[in-house]
Amino acid sequence: MSNSALNWQVVAQEGEARAGVLQTRRSLIETPVFMPVGTAGTVKGMRFESLESEELDARIILGNTYHLWLRPGAEVIRACGGLHRFTGWERALLTDSGGFQVWSLGALRKLREEGVEFRSHVDGSARFLSPEVSMEVQAALGSEIVMVFDECAPCEASHEVARASLELTARWAARSRRRFDELQRDESDAGRTPEHHPSVNGEQALFGIVQGASHGDLRRESLARTVEIGFDGYAIGGLSVGEEKPVMYDTIEMLAPLMPQDRPRYLMGVGTPEDLLEAVARGVDMFDCVLPTRNARTGQAFTSRGKLNIKNARWTTDTRPLDETCACSVCRRHTRAYLRYLYATGEMLAGILLTHHNLAFFLDTMRWVRQAIRSGDFTRFRREFLERYNSGVE
Ligand SMILES: [Zn+2]
Numbered sequence: 001m002s003n004s005a006l007n008w009q010v011v012a013q014e015g016e017a018r019a020g021v022l023q024t025r026r027s028l029i030e031t032p033v034f035m036p037v038g039t040a041g042t043v044k045g046m047r048f049e050s051l052e053s054e055e056l057d058a059r060i061i062l063g064n065t066y067h068l069w070l071r072p073g074a075e076v077i078r079a080c081g082g083l084h085r086f087t088g089w090e091r092a093l094l095t096d097s098g099g100f101q102v103w104s105l106g107a108l109r110k111l112r113e114e115g116v117e118f119r120s121h122v123d124g125s126a127r128f129l130s131p132e133v134s135m136e137v138q139a140a141l142g143s144e145i146v147m148v149f150d151e152c153a154p155c156e157a158s159h160e161v162a163r164a165s166l167e168l169t170a171r172w173a174a175r176s177r178r179r180f181d182e183l184q185r186d187e188s189d190a191g192r193t194p195e196h197h198p199s200v201n202g203e204q205a206l207f208g209i210v211q212g213a214s215h216g217d218l219r220r221e222s223l224a225r226t227v228e229i230g231f232d233g234y235a236i237g238g239l240s241v242g243e244e245k246p247v248m249y250d251t252i253e254m255l256a257p258l259m260p261q262d263r264p265r266y267l268m269g270v271g272t273p274e275d276l277l278e279a280v281a282r283g284v285d286m287f288d289c290v291l292p293t294r295n296a297r298t299g300q301a302f303t304s305r306g307k308l309n310i311k312n313a314r315w316t317t318d319t320r321p322l323d324e325t326c327a328c329s330v331c332r333r334h335t336r337a338y339l340r341y342l343y344a345t346g347e348m349l350a351g352i353l354l355t356h357h358n359l360a361f362f363l364d365t366m367r368w369v370r371q372a373i374r375s376g377d378f379t380r381f382r383r384e385f386l387e388r389y390n391s392g393v394e
Pocket residue numbers: 322323326327328329330331332357360361
């Protein structure tokens with residue numbers, strides 16, 4: 001039996017772009033992979049049967065520690081046997097640490113060495129989140145992949161501010177690692193299953209997070225200190241938080257080749273279809289983003305020819321599907337005219353159908369990306385995809 005929580009293998013590489021296979025205790029995940037976001041224990045508007053169907057075949061989704069900790073609470077989920085039992089999702093889960101949500105609270109939070117004090121947005125109660133608490137909550141959730149508790153400096157942070165944040169993140173990473181290891185030894189992980197794949201040890205995996213804002217030297221130092229502690233995978237945090245695209249792409253281009261070759265690399269909270277292709281080209285393996293699900297609920301569809309706003313009056317009698325090249329069940333059955341009508345009349349099916357198509361588009365895109373890397377055709381695929389994507393919806 002393996003003594004690691006993940007089994008990760010690169011099966012093809014073209015330039016920096018990598019195609020790999022990631023085995024967790026619950027799922028075999030082909031990378032590069034897009035992970036749909038299930039913030040509060042639900043990928044909004046999607047039944048798990050749809051996510052698991054051959055059409056979408058999502059192997060891993062995200063859960064959000066901050067939201068689940070506030071409601072229904074870690075003890076409720078632990079009492080129900082972990083997030084898998086509680087929700088009925090049987091494939092892999094990655095949980096974030098809550099650090100980013102707490103950071104998003106801005107002035108409403110108080111940052112100390114020990115952790116962060118803030119008020120719950122649900123009931124106004126005083127709360128305290130720390131590396132230890134985050135590890136304990138993620139053990140109660142029982143996810144396959146746990147993220148360390150980090151502090152996210154804004155991208156425009158000065159060198160001095162970003163350095164202080166990096167130092168704090170490094171100390172919190174070490175504390176996360178210690179508490180995580182204790183919890184694994186105590187078997188506090190609610191998601192443990194006896195039926196895990198023989199190539200992994202059945203424990204949770206822990207990913208470290210590289211911070212450092214837009215300062216190259218700090219990013220490199222953060223990476224070195226994170227690798228020194230040692231994790232099952234490495235994430236790039238603090239990007240896609242409002243900086244210019246070239247800053248994000250340059251940071252990834254500089255950082256990814258320095259990251260351990262034998263561990264998966266995860267770009268947190270990114271991004272648009274263009275971002276995914278650009279980051280894959282620079283060596284990233286894993287992504288999550290709310291765009292396909294959140295934007296669907298405001299009437300935006302992603303298609304092979306760019307974004308389509310279903311609210312637009314020009315679709316009133318348009319009997320074409322959202323995307324003529326999409327094979328998803330929404331595009332096979334429904335017209336733009338019908339989807340526009342559903343949206344305009346406030347029918348809940350509008351959000352459900354748009355979310356389904358958008359996830360199909362993101363997951364299909366990553367499937368094509370993997371095939372292209374495996375067949376040594378990624379450079380051409382990326383160029384043609386982006387040309388078509390930027391050509392505009394007709
Ligand atoms: Zn479709």
